[in-house]
């Protein structure tokens with residue numbers, strides 16, 4: 001700790017210099033620079049071809065972006081149709097979605113039964129993994145725990161580097177099974193270690209779906225209702241895939257293009273998803289929501305608007321200047337997942353007595369969008385994204401904020417694996433974009449001719 005303090009004092013004094021040294025003027029970002037891998041009209045740079053997922057938020061007509069209601073397809077099948085079919089039938093759909101994403105087609109009844117039996121086995125973590133890995137030096141951040149657990153699975157795999165399709169599929173199935181178990185156990189350990197609560201490690205039970213097992217594993221008394229499990233199953237279905245270009249999937253594909261192993265590529269994707277501009281936004285929305293609740297009169301739009309302005313000005317909340325849950329890189333008029341979620345959130349809010357929270361979140365959406373548009377100097381339609389209402393749904397399911405983003409990861413692992421397999425099988429080229437160097441040429445100055453830019457530091 002003492003050493004740490006000295007290092008911090010040293011780097012603190014150096015870092016004052018950093019802003020100046022690292023500054024690159026806006027004038028350099030011209031011409032062919034695709035900042036954020038975007039074209040000048042905001043569309044993503046086309047870097048590959050995929051059959052896994054398709055995300056549609058606008059049409060391109062005569063070089064113009066024409067906003068349309070958002071649509072999301074898994075292997076060509078519209079997400080809404082998959083979700084509504086399972087809701088109508090009262091069946092669990094996440095396993096079917098995982099099969100669809102991995103294999104490319106909807107499984108027959110027999111194929112799904114077989115896959116479910118395999119998933120029963122895949123949910124069991126390797127012997128001693130929880131004790132040896134998850135319980136050791138816990139960080140308290142479940143996404144961090146998840147990332148390092150995935151990396152360490154390399155050492156439990158007899159064939160970690162084999163890139164054959166056989167092996168990639170085996171690793172994928174195992175990871176889809178492991179993810180919720182790692183998250184549940186890491187959460188149990190966190191509660192015990194940081195919250196002083198009794199340690200309960202509940203094993204997954206054969207014959208249950210991923211959603212049922214997750215609720216069973218995180219609840220001290222293992223209890224859950226059918227309705228809760230089906231709602232969680234829907235959350236898993238709609239977070240499972242989002243095209244090749246979303247940040248975490250792209251990270252997974254970029255890593256995969258170098259020929260690295262599955263655990264490295266997936267741990268990278270977990271790290272990306274943790275970010276507050278991506279999957280981490282679901283927890284950030286709830287954090288922001290708590291600030292809003294504390295600081296506004298929910299019946300006075302003016303007071304809500306004023307506080308949103310303060311958030312956007314970086315004067316309140318986490319001071320990032322972001323309204324989490326709003327905006328999307330592809331969707332314009334609507335994010336189909338948010339539309340679905342809002343519908344179910346509204347219904348559940350009425351049943352569970354969360355109407356006031358739902359109404360306030362809806363106000364944040366309604367009043368926040370024009371405020372962000374004003375600042376972007378753009379009237380391109382903008383919408384609430386999937387993260388806007390997911391936190392409220394999890395809260396109503398009595399799921400703690402600690403596991404909001406890890407649950408997202410437990411669904412998206414299916415999409416990451418399918419995209420990784422596609423990249424390995426079809427990519428055939430290491431991803432290697434370029435950066436224009438804008439340094440002014442210097443020359444090597446001998447030591448005796450240099451002057452110190454910072455004060456001397458006594459150790």
Ligand SMILES: CC(=O)SCCNC(=O)CCNC(=O)[C@H](O)C(C)(C)COP(=O)(O)OP(=O)(O)OC[C@H]1O[C@@H](n2cnc3c(N)ncnc32)[C@H](O)[C@@H]1OP(=O)(O)O
Pocket residue numbers: 036042276277278279281312321322323324325326327328329330372376385386387
């Ligand atoms: C699962 C998911 O990953 S869904 C996304 C979850 N993330 C969030 O909810 C975080 C809040 N939203 C955002 O930060 C953005 O809308 C993103 C990251 C989702 C998309 O980013 P982009 O595609 O770059 O946004 P877009 O091109 O539409 O807008 C760019 C400008 O609007 C601003 N903007 C966009 N959304 C927001 C927002 N919610 N709050 C504040 N400013 C915003 C950007 O900061 C940027 O401003 P600048 O040009 O002055 O730097």
Ligand SMILES: O=C([O-])CC(=O)C(=O)O
Pocket residue numbers: 055241242245246247278329330385386
């Ligand atoms: O597509 C994106 O940029 C982010 C997103 O919504 C997701 O990954 O689900």
